[in-house]
Amino acid sequence: MPANGQGEINVDESESYSDTLASSEDEEAACLSRTIERSFTTTTLPADKLATIESLPSKRDHEAFFRECIDIMLREAIFEGTSRRTKVLDFKQPETLLKLLDFDLKAQPSSHSDLIKSLKDVIKYSVKTGHPYFVNQLFSSVDPYGFVGQMLTDALNPSAYTYEVAPVVILMEETVLREMRQIVGWPNGEGDGIFCPGGSMANGYAISCARHYYFPEVKTKGLHGLPKLVLFTSEDAHYSIKKLASFLGLGTENVHLVNTNSQGKMDPDHLEQLINTSLENGERPFMVSSTAGTTVIGAFDPIEKLADICKKNNMWLHVDAAWGGGALISKKHRNLLKGIERADSVTWNPHKLLTAPQQCSTLLVKHKNVLSEAHSANAAYLFQKDKFYDTQYDTGDKHIQCGRKADVLKFWFMWKAKGTSGLEQHIDKVFENAQYFYENIKQRPEFQIVIPEPECTNICFWYVPESLRMNSTEEFLDKLQNDGEYKEKLHRVAPKIKEKMMTEGTMMVTYQTYKEKPNFFRMVFQSSGLDKNDMLHLIQEFERLGQGL
Incomplete structure (x- = not known):
């Protein structure tokens, strides 16, 4: 056999699943072998490549390949990729990367050795998002137990729509979602919930549920004949609220933005003003989408006050806790979401603050039947009512999707490994x-704080190079407010530092503007694998990269 482990096909010698059949099935297997051999005679593919066209693993053709691939992934992507001694990334410009990697898809199969090279190249030039110094997005880390759960999910390849095809993960979903609802504060975990392909879609489901709750006829008759529906969210809310309102036919102009205060929190007084104006204009306010952990600042809206307003105006209260929901697990920090039990729906992404592997997002709903009532289509070929088991576990019809990856398994495996107390310790550590x-x-003159006393693990700051430093914070803020040229110079600092950190590969931290403020950095901490020494290292790295600016 060649070194690439493929060799010529010989069905009689193959150690695939069919070879394990009992002797009573030998004749059937032999017949199948002859059929396969006859089908192969019509192909023009080289004989030593034929093993790669079957979508069934065989021990002879694939075991060594699997083991080598997994060994490389563990060594280079997992352990080296999360080592403080290695780079976060080996950045290349797009035109260079197109030449370094063989992206082309060819007519003929590749050899295993070529695939191994591609595997190593993909790892080499990818951003190591599990690296301790990847603090660029609202996800990070490679949780060891989540990783195993992710691998198991792909090995089993279930589609979570009916109990008959995915019995374990269906029950797993119901267990995890009920526990999450209980943590939110709904008695005995009552209500309903689903795993979603990201927090944006979870927010879209919430809008759909809210609309159906007040106007169930929308499912069959559409928007025609309904009053002008409007919803409210803060100016700092995630962009998905507008995007999904457009997708659902409500229109972005019917998403009214509420002012936020200096800490990034929604202003309840302004919300009431907007609702009153909307009613005077003959509109139907039906929903408020609040945020528990805004994307940039990490602010938590005042949920209790918003709940009072929603109750007064007969409106649905949604809490987008995609980022900050993990704080609910901590006795020290769950007060950040005080009043969340009064919400009608909650988005909560375990792949963010709890560091489950991507993607792992949920929508939790207080009202038990609204998900299925709003979205079911009763496809007869999937959701037969006369099955021999309890069909309440055929949960797929309340999803918009049909085929759906079982995102629950990795999170369940993590939770099983660490226990709720372990998840709580993780949250406390990142805070x-x-x-x-x-x-x-x-305490350092080269750093100036954008938002004092941050609530979440988002730390927003300016790095101020020596050439732009002032004698005090007061002098800095005055200069920033009144000197346009100074503000423009400071605005250019973050992109220059970001370029240096990317090209050197030492760390990744994002920057952005906010309202009228010039570019600043946002550190987001969610990996409990970091310690105080790492915090000091990150500070020192900013100081090094900022020299000479």
Whole structure:
């Protein structure tokens, strides 16, 4: 056999599943072998490549390949890719990367050795998002137990729509979602919930549920004949609220943006003003989408006050806790979401603050039947009512999707491994790291804080190079407010530092503007694998990269 482990096909010698059949099935297997051999005679593919066209693994053709691939992934992507001694990324410009990797798809199959090279190249030039110094997005880390759960999910390849094809993951989903609802504060975990392909879609489901709750006729008759429906969210809310309102036919102009205060929280007084104006204009306000952990600032809207307003005006209250929902598990920090039990629906992404592998997003709903009533289509070929088991576990009809990856398994495996107490310790650790980082940079003249006393693990700051430093924070803020040229110079600092950190590969931290503020950095901490030494290293790295600007 060639070194690439493929060799010529010989069905009689193959160690695939058919060879394990009992002797009573030998004749059937032999007949199948002859059929396969006859089908192969019509192909023009080289004989040593034929093993790659079957979508069934065989021990002879694939075991060594699997083991080598998994060994490379563990060594280079997992352990080296998360080591502090290695780079976060090996950045290349697009035109260079197109030449370095063989992206082309060819008519003929590739050899295993070529595939191994591609595997190594993909790892080499990908961003190591599990690296301790990848603090660029609202996800990070490679949780060891989540990783195993992810691999198991792909090995089993279930589609979670009926109990008959996915019995384990269906029950797993119901268990995890009920526990999450209980943590939210709904008695005995009552209500309903689904796993979604991302927090944006979870927010879209919430809008759909709210609309159906007040206007169930929309399912059959559409928007025609309905009053002008409007919803409200803060100016700092995730863009998915507008995007999904458009997708659902409500229109972005009917998403009214509520002012936020200096800490990024929704202003309840302004919300009431907007609702009153909407009613005077003959519109039908039906929903408020609040945020528990805004994307940039990490602000938590005042849920209790918003719940009072929604109750008064007969409106659905949604809480987008995609980012901040993990704080619910911590006794120290769950008060950030005080009043969340009064919400009608909650988006909560375990792949964010809890560091489950991507993607792992949920929508939790207080009202038990609204998901299925709003979205079911009763496809007769899937959801037969006369099955021999309890069909309440055929949960797929309340989803918009049919085929759906079982995102629950990796999170369940993590939770099973660590227990709720372990998840709580994780949350407490990342908040502790964020506070330590904040307290340190606050004392250094080269750092200026954008949002004082941050609530979540988002730490927003300006790095101020020596050429732009002032004698005090007061002088800095005055200069920023009144000197346009100074503001423009500071605006250009973050992109220059980001370019240096990307090309050197030492860390990844994002930057952005906010309202009228010039570019600043946003550190987001969610990996409990970091410690105080890492916080100091990140600070020192900013100081190094900012020299000479």
